[in-house]
Amino acid sequence: MTYARSILAPPGSPGTYHCVSRCVRRAWLCGEDRESGRSFEHRRTWVEDRIGELADIFAVAIWGYAVMSNHVHLVIEVTPQAAAGWSADDVSNRWLSLYRRQELDAGKQAEVLAGNPERIEVLRERLSNLSWFMRCLAEPIVRRANREDSCKGHFWEARFKCQVLLDETAVLAAMTYVDLNPVRAGICDSLDECAHTSARLRLDSIEQDRRKADVPLAPILGLRGFGVLSIRQSDYLELVDHTGRQIHPGKRGTIDGPPPAPLSRMEFSADRWKRQVLAVGNGYFRAIGDVEALIEKAREIQQRWLRGIGVARFLSRATH
Numbered sequence: 001m002t003y004a005r006s007i008l009a010p011p012g013s014p015g016t017y018h019c020v021s022r023c024v025r026r027a028w029l030c031g032e033d034r035e036s037g038r039s040f041e042h043r044r045t046w047v048e049d050r051i052g053e054l055a056d057i058f059a060v061a062i063w064g065y066a067v068m069s070n071h072v073h074l075v076i077e078v079t080p081q082a083a084a085g086w087s088a089d090d091v092s093n094r095w096l097s098l099y100r101r102q103e104l105d106a107g108k109q110a111e112v113l114a115g116n117p118e119r120i121e122v123l124r125e126r127l128s129n130l131s132w133f134m135r136c137l138a139e140p141i142v143r144r145a146n147r148e149d150s151c152k153g154h155f156w157e158a159r160f161k162c163q164v165l166l167d168e169t170a171v172l173a174a175m176t177y178v179d180l181n182p183v184r185a186g187i188c189d190s191l192d193e194c195a196h197t198s199a200r201l202r203l204d205s206i207e208q209d210r211r212k213a214d215v216p217l218a219p220i221l222g223l224r225g226f227g228v229l230s231i232r233q234s235d236y237l238e239l240v241d242h243t244g245r246q247i248h249p250g251k252r253g254t255i256d257g258p259p260p261a262p263l264s265r266m267e268f269s270a271d272r273w274k275r276q277v278l279a280v281g282n283g284y285f286r287a288i289g290d291v292e293a294l295i296e297k298a299r300e301i302q303q304r305w306l307r308g309i310g311v312a313r314f315l316s317r318a319t320h
Contacts, residue, residue, distance in 0.1 A: 166289025
């Protein structure tokens with residue numbers, strides 16, 4: 001059964017989400033099409049650059065992302081409280097960086113828009129709206145890909161998959177799941193080789209400044225200062241590296257090395273954490289969290305039950 005996006009991501013409410021957008025018509029977003037032999041690898045940069053652009057425009061924080069051959073993963077936090085503090089000029093300039101009539105003077109457009117309080121409030125809400133972020137991510141990629149493919153029509157599925165992340169463990173598990181997508185798909189054999197992911201961006205940041213390894217884990221793009229997680233950036237990367245080894249031991253795409261210290265500090269066994277991460281893709285559905293959080297979310301959206309409560313109960317009983 002399809003639910004309105006606003007049920008899981010109510011406009012004007014903060015929240016953190018795992019989102020997935022997939023291509024249609026057997027289209028290749030990136031990588032190499034084995035049937036035609038054409039390479040679309042350059043499109044990964046289109047998507048990654050666009051995520052960065054939108055993170056500077058919208059009231060969002062990007063915790064994780066991975067650009068795959070026919071889909072994109074995002075772990076994104078929307079922070080309407082940040083947009084609430086923007087001036088009318090801020091809102092106007094941000095919106096016109098997305099939608100501006102090229103034939104008109106940019107300064108005049110901004111002035112007119114900023115002088116319309118009702119319109120500014122509508123746009124302020126859009127700039128902290130998950131669906132509008134995903135729309136602005138998809139639209140320019142569609143146009144560029146269709147021009148390159150000399151065709152028209154849909155490029156992305158009409159609806160993107162969305163899971164609300166209800167607690168810190170859910171956010172960490174979703175981030176790990178997303179950052180490990182290239183390893184799990186057998187595209188690369190180590191975390192260091194995971195190009196076009198937030199993990200690679202974090203590793204690059206640490207290589208440039210080793211002090212960043214010891215800072216609390218924070219968003220990789222977008223708004224800062226609205227929250228960090230109770231784990232250091234280096235510990236998170238160690239945790240992701242270890243999880244990649246546990247998911248497919250002995251097969252292509254696995255990572256070798258000793259288990260990390262962060263697991264014991266999180267009070268998770270390696271097996272329990274592996275199950276938690278894998279459940280992001282095939283255990284939970286609309287929401288990810290512990291049993292109590294899922295039950296509360298079900299009440300909030302006036303449902304008796306949410307898929308994933310059984311998984312959460314099983315994981316809570318698993319050996320620590």
